[in-house]
Amino acid sequence: MNTLIKTPLRLLIVDDLHPVFMEMVQAAGIEYDYRPTISREETLPIIKDYNGLIVRSKFKVDEEMIDAAPDLEVIGRSGSGIDNIDQAYAEKRGIHLFSAAEGNCDAMAEHMMGLLLALLNKITVGNNEVRNGLWQREKNRGNELGGKTVGLIGYGHNGQAMAKKLSGFDVEVLAYDKYKSGFSDSYAKEVQMDELFEKADVLSLHMPLTSETKSLINKEFISRFKKQILFLNGSRGPVANVEDVIEALENNKIVAAAFDVLPIEKFPALYETSWYKKLITFDNVILTPHVAGWSVESYFKLSKVLAEKIAKLV
Numbered sequence: 091m092n093t094l095i096k097t098p099l100r101l102l103i104v105d106d107l108h109p110v111f112m113e114m115v116q117a118a119g120i121e122y123d124y125r126p127t128i129s130r131e132e133t134l135p136i137i138k139d140y141n142g143l144i145v146r147s148k149f150k151v152d153e154e155m156i157d158a159a160p161d162l163e164v165i166g167r168s169g170s171g172i173d174n175i176d177q178a179y180a181e182k183r184g185i186h187l188f189s190a191a192e193g194n195c196d197a198m199a200e201h202m203m204g205l206l207l208a209l210l211n212k213i214t215v216g217n218n219e220v221r222n223g224l225w226q227r228e229k230n231r232g233n234e235l236g237g238k239t240v241g242l243i244g245y246g247h248n249g250q251a252m253a254k255k256l257s258g259f260d261v262e263v264l265a266y267d268k269y270k271s272g273f274s275d276s277y278a279k280e281v282q283m284d285e286l287f288e289k290a291d292v293l294s295l296h297m298p299l300t301s302e303t304k305s306l307i308n309k310e311f312i313s314r315f316k317k318q319i320l321f322l323n324g325s326r327g328p329v330a331n332v333e334d335v336i337e338a339l340e341n342n343k344i345v346a347a348a349f350d351v352l353p354i355e356k357f358p359a360l361y362e363t364s365w366y367k368k369l370i371t372f373d374n375v376i377l378t379p380h381v382a383g384w385s386v387e388s389y390f391k392l393s394k395v396l397a398e399k400i401a402k403l404v
Contacts, residue, residue, distance in 0.1 A: 095163045095186070095403055097141055104128050105146035107168055107393045114397035118404050134158050144168065144396070151175040156183060166400055168392045170194055170248060170383055173299040173326060188399045191247040193392035194383035199251035201382035202294060202324045205348035208376055209320055210235055215373050236260040241290030244297030244325065245273050245280070248383075252294060253277035264289060268302070287314045292322070299326035309334040318345045324382040327351040332365045339372055346374040350382040 101115065101122040115122055123140075125133075130149040137143065137155065142164040145151060151165060153176055162185055165175055170191040180187055208214055211232035219226055238261050242249045245267040253263045254277050264286050265278040274280040286293075293315070297303050307323075307330035321344045323330050332353060338344040349369075352360070360366045369375060 095141070097161070097163070099142045099164065099400070099404060100140050101142040101144055101164075101400070102133070102137060102140040103144040104133055105144070105148050105168065107144065107146070107396075108390045109393075110390060111144075111168070111393035111397045114394065114401055118401035120400065120404060130155075137162070142166070142400070144400075145174070147174055149174075151180070153179050156180060156185070164188070164400070164403065166190075166396050168193075168396050170198070171298050171326070186403075188396060190392045190395040190399070193395040194385070194388035195247040195251035197385035197388040198248050198324055198383040199255045200385075201350065201378070202252055202322055202348075203255050205322060205324075205350070205376055205378070206292065206294070206320065207235065209346040209348055209374070212374075214376055218373075238262075238291040239264060239289045240292040240294060241286040242266070242278065242294050242296055243286075244295065245270065245278065246296065246298075248324070249296035250275075250277070252296060262289070267297075288316050290315060290319055291317055292320045294322040295325040295329060297325050297329065299328055303329045305329070305331050307331060307335065309337065312338045312343055315343070318343060320345060321347040323348070324350045327353040327355060332369060336365060336368055336372075339375065347372075348376040348378075350378045351380050352377075355380055 099120045101120060103122055103124045106126040112122065112124060134155065137159040140159065141161045143151065143159065143162060144166045146168045151174065156162060156176065156179055164186050165180060166188040167175065168190050170189060172187050172189050175187060177187060212230045216230040236259055240256055240261050240263050242252060242263065242265040245265040249265060253265065256263050257277050263278040264281045266281055266283050266286050267273065271280065305328065312334060321335060335344060335347060339347060354360055354363055
């Protein structure tokens with residue numbers, strides 16, 4: 091048995107995973123119960139019988155959930171981050187945390203590239219107009235990506251995948267990451283934020299949600315860019331203050347924006363926000379429902395990557 095854990099693993103899987111996960115952990119001799127339809131209320135009284143919990147995004151693994159599992163040693167998330175897990179409290183309890191960011195970084199990068207190219211070439215606007223009997227070529231003239239400078243904030247698996255996808259477009263890619271250094275490679279140049287503020291034509295977000303990154307993208311932050319920018323958020327919704335982005339769209343500091351994530355997701359809650367109805371009036375804004383990393387292929391890869399990490403514990 092690996093020294094990371096004290097007892098044989100018994101996993102409670104509370105979310106829908108690709109069958110490859112169950113096949114791989116079973117082959118490693120790990121016991122599991124697959125309960126993809128279980129609710130939080132149903133999980134709380136039985137989690138004490140397990141020392142491993144596998145989640146995706148169904149519910150938050152908070153202090154209450156962790157305290158209900160005195161023998162919990164491992165929490166794994168089939169996703170690119172662990173922001174729905176109380177990381178500080180889990181680590182205080184000595185629980186080992188695993189995510190599967192390697193599994194969906196290509197899906198995320200391809201989706202974000204699609205959004206960027208759609209914004210530059212006004213594809214959604216043109217599509218809607220043609221469907222409604224309008225043939226306006228001059229109005230829908232696009233801008234080429236080549237020759238521009240793309241700024242990435244965050245250079246983990248997702249940021250690196252984005253930089254790699256950009257490499258064929260004749261752009262300069264600048265990357266800032268507060269939590270790492272010395273990462274310049276053939277796809278991106280490591281810079282400080284001042285250089286990114288000065289040179290970026292495109293800003294694309296790839297950082298985790300933490301207390302430091304929440305509402306990082308606000309009025310003051312946006313004002314520091316020397317150029318008008320295109321804005322892309324494929325990280326987490328709360329890192330951007332949407333009302334401040336709307337103001338920047340109104341004054342043309344941001345010339346176009348794409349959100350795959352929002353601070354509030356799903357309806358009807360979105361209708362109740364002060365900003366949603368305003369945001370959807372902009373034809374230079376594209377919205378997608380938090381699917382950038384959720385492709386047919388990543389469903390398999392996320393489960394496989396996480397299973398490989400869990401299997402190494404035994």
